[in-house]
Amino acid sequence: MPRNRPGALRARRGPFDGRRPPAWTRELPPLDRLSPAASALIHHVLRGRAPDLAVRLALYRAFLDRPGGRLLLVRPTVPACPGCALDDIAAVRDELADLYRGLTPEARSALGRVLRTLDAEFRRRTLPDPAPVPVGRDRSGRPLPWWRRRLYEGT
Incomplete structure (x- = not known):
């Protein structure tokens, strides 16, 4: 039975498989209901944007x-x-x-939960x-995500 070369095995692994993020990320406060390891990974991947998250x-x-019971979305007062x-x-x-898409697969699965x-x-x-208008498009031409098609106050 042929065996895989070590380089081929390493190529299949993600950037943080089997390794811990740097120590400075483990000293930062954990993010919202994420494990300390997942928080450290997200801090490392997002660098300075983790507080935004x-x-x-x-x-x-x-x-x-x-x-x-029901919530209505609010439009900004000053757009x-x-x-x-x-x-x-x-x-x-x-x-x-947007922040979710910029994460590694390991961090994305933790935040995805x-x-x-x-x-x-x-x-x-x-x-x-319930408006019968066709689904709008965003700047890239893709259909708006489902959270953009919810009912706002005053509609």
Whole structure:
């Protein structure tokens, strides 16, 4: 039976398989409900953008922790204000998706478990937009994600 060369075996592994992230990442605070190892890996992969991820997860979780049954999305009060864009939870979820796509497979699976739980709650507590208009497109021409097709206040 032929055996695989060591280089071929190493090529199949991800960048952090069997290795721990650097010590400085293990000293940083853990991210929202992620294990210390997963948090360290995300800190290492995102470099200085991990606090952005923590803030976005906290905003997403705070939106879902509101009392009551159904939730309606809120449009930003001042659309041109960069900080006001975070009032729209769909924009926060867009940024979480962008950060998620930039992770390694190991970090993506850890963050994906958290996002799947939050997304299930988001789907359960928000309503789909019943408007008969065709599904919009984003800047790249892809259809808008499902969280962009939820019901907003005042519609």
